[in-house]
Amino acid sequence: MDATLSGHLQELRRGTVVVASLITLRTPGYGYSLLETLSQAGFEVEANTLYPLLRRLEAQGLLTSEWNTDEARPRKFYRTTEQGDALAGTLRDEWSRIDTAIGDLSVKSGSEE
Amino acid sequence: MTSLIDRYVYTALRHIPEQQRGDIDRELRASIEDAVDARVEAGEERETAVEGTLTELGDPERLADQYSGRTNVLIGPEFYPAWRRLLTLMLAAVLPIVVIIGVVVQLIEDPDIGKVIGGAVTAILNVGIQMAFWTTAVFVVLERTGAGPGRTGLKLNWTLKDLPRYEPSSVPKTEVAAGVVWPILLTAALIWQHFGLNEVPVLNPANWSFWWPYMIVALVIGAGYQIWLFRRRSYDRTVTVVNAVQQLLFAVPLIWLLATDRFFNPEFHNFADLGGGDVKHWFTVSVIVVVALGTIYDMIKVAVRGEQSRRSLPSKVPGTGNYNFGS
Secondary structure, eight states, X not given: OHHHHHHHHHHHHTTHHHHHHHHHXXXXXXXXXXXXXXXXXXXXXXXXHHHHHXXXXXXXXXXXXXXXXXXXXXXXXXXXXXXXXXXXXXXXXXXXXXXXXXXXXXXXXXXXX | OOXXXXXXXXXXXXXXXXXXXXXXXXXXXXXXXXXXXXXXXTTOOHHHHHHHHHHHHOXXXXXXXXXXXXXXSSSOTTTHHHHHHHHHHXXXXXXXXXHHHHHHHHHHHOOOHHHHHHHHHHHHHHHHHHHHHHHHHHHHHHHHHTOOTTTSSOOOSOOGGGSOOOOTTSOOHHHHHHHHHHHHHHHHHHHIIIIIOSSOXXXXXXXXXXXXXXXXXXXXXXXXXXXXXXHHOXXXXXXXXXXXXXXXXXXXXXXXXXHTTOSBOTTOOHHHHTTSSSHHHHHHHHHHHHHHHHHHHHHHHHHHHHHHHHHTOOEEETTTTEEEOOO
């Protein structure tokens, strides 16, 4: 049963990391800092998924990056582009639409019981 | 001595395209160091912190696959159904044809039963493995190059036309194909055993005055019947009658020739070599029985199909446990 549950949860959560990253990176951040922020916010994301994901989003033009060498450890900072921000907005609208739709469904089926 | 982190990063980078390596190298190291520092701050030893971080990052080759956007499957779900359909077609339809051609060629060159069987088995294995390999290789290349169905001319999208026909009335294509190929092979064998061999012909040369040409005509009629049936597309009483006539045209004279000992060449004595005894007699009886039973079976099969089709009776659909109730 646990395997079934975790499988379905994974299906449901797929894609949410993209939205969360695009929203978080409106303030520039680097790989590990984003990982920390997301896990504190309750997103279960693995480092080996997140780091390649950031590069993919950058290749799609949703993020830009810049090396910061001011500190002892050079870090690659990512920032959400305008395009990325617009996409995040669309995804959020879709998310709330689905949430409303599911809410409507459960209200309907609840009243029939 | 290379550190654990170096070994990890090198392993990952080996599987990443060269132009991306420098950037990923720096970024990955920074991320690992950040994670290690966080663990050390939380009270871990540096060594255990490194081990924990790298273990969490997991298989470096997998990570490299993710970085370079490679799929870590040989043939993905997009191509798998098309791959399976093509492979099934190759192994179920093309392979038998290739093997039959090989057997015929072997028979013409050297009709030694051992060589014929050996050749057939070798052909099944060799050609089958080649077919499976090349079919798979083509799809792996398609998968790797990311050539989607839209960009290639390949027909990968399933359409309703790909559904097999299960109606009892529809004529099985494989039976038709076999029904055309078989008379051609028999005719070739008949001509070849007389003119192609430098030895004594197996079959009675006296029959060339009438019966062998007649048999060839009957076989051609049989092939023509199969094509006629295929174009007619369904079984009915006419088919039952025509089939019975063309079957009997061939079988009755054949059995008569066998029974009256006019079939085999009296000059052909190799039967005696096969172990003495009355081999020729038993062989004749066996051929008569096989021909008679085969003819009766075929006539009944076609008649049953005709009746099922005419009355729209349900027929069993092979391999599904279902019955087809026609239309």
